[in-house]
Amino acid sequence: MLINLSDVTSRDYKTVSMKAEIEADAFVSKLGVFPIVEKTPLKLKIANMGKRELEISASADLTVVIPCSRCLEDVRKQISIQTVRKVDMKDTEEDRIKDLDEISYISGYTLDTERLVYDELLIRWPGKVLCREDCRGICSECGANLNEGDCGCGRESLDPRMAVIRSIFNGFGTKEP
Numbered sequence: 001m002l003i004n005l006s007d008v009t010s011r012d013y014k015t016v017s018m019k020a021e022i023e024a025d026a027f028v029s030k031l032g033v034f035p036i037v038e039k040t041p042l043k044l045k046i047a048n049m050g051k052r053e054l055e056i057s058a059s060a061d062l063t064v065v066i067p068c069s070r071c072l073e074d075v076r077k078q079i080s081i082q083t084v085r086k087v088d089m090k091d092t093e094e095d096r097i098k099d100l101d102e103i104s105y106i107s108g109y110t111l112d113t114e115r116l117v118y119d120e121l122l123i124r125w126p127g128k129v130l131c132r133e134d135c136r137g138i139c140s141e142c143g144a145n146l147n148e149g150d151c152g153c154g155r156e157s158l159d160p161r162m163a164v165i166r167s168i169f170n171g172f173g174t175k176e177p
């Protein structure tokens with residue numbers, strides 16, 4: 001949703017509150033495409049603090065589906081957005097662009113709520129997601145999900161010395177008359 005900020009910017013100490021539906025069904029980044037399966041509307045409060053300075057508060061709760069870092073099973077992860085930012089709506093856009101604190105979801109007098117949600121998700125994106133603390137991951141030999149049981153691979157080679165001893169015993173066994 002695009003929100004026009006010119007009205008609130010031109011009226012000192014005016015505050016507007018609203019809810020904006022989040023349209024995005026997925027979070028798309030260079031890491032991949034992650035479905036957004038639950039979301040509350042974005043609660044937005046825009047307060048004119050005087051001298052063309054706005055305070056923008058926004059919050060929402062989203063549930064995204066991210067693969068487990070070890071076993072790749074889908075994990076539903078809740079991410080809560082909560083942000084309060086002051087924006088100096090200087091008279092000209094050139095002046096605002098020069099300002100290093102310029103934020104990407106405001107362009108001219110337009111606030112893009114989808115962009116705000118995207119930026120906040122990007123900041124809060126979890127680095128490592130596990131389906132459970134003790135996830136056993138996937139077998140490096142056959143690709144089986146080890147949380148669903150032992151696939152049987154690699155048991156003989158867990159301790160190579162034991163395998164050698166076992167083959168020696170087996171060898172003796174076959175040589176016996």
Ligand SMILES: [Zn+2]
Pocket residue numbers: 068069070071072073130131132135136137
């Ligand atoms: Zn896992």
Ligand SMILES: [Zn+2]
Pocket residue numbers: 139140141142143144151152153
């Ligand atoms: Zn295996």
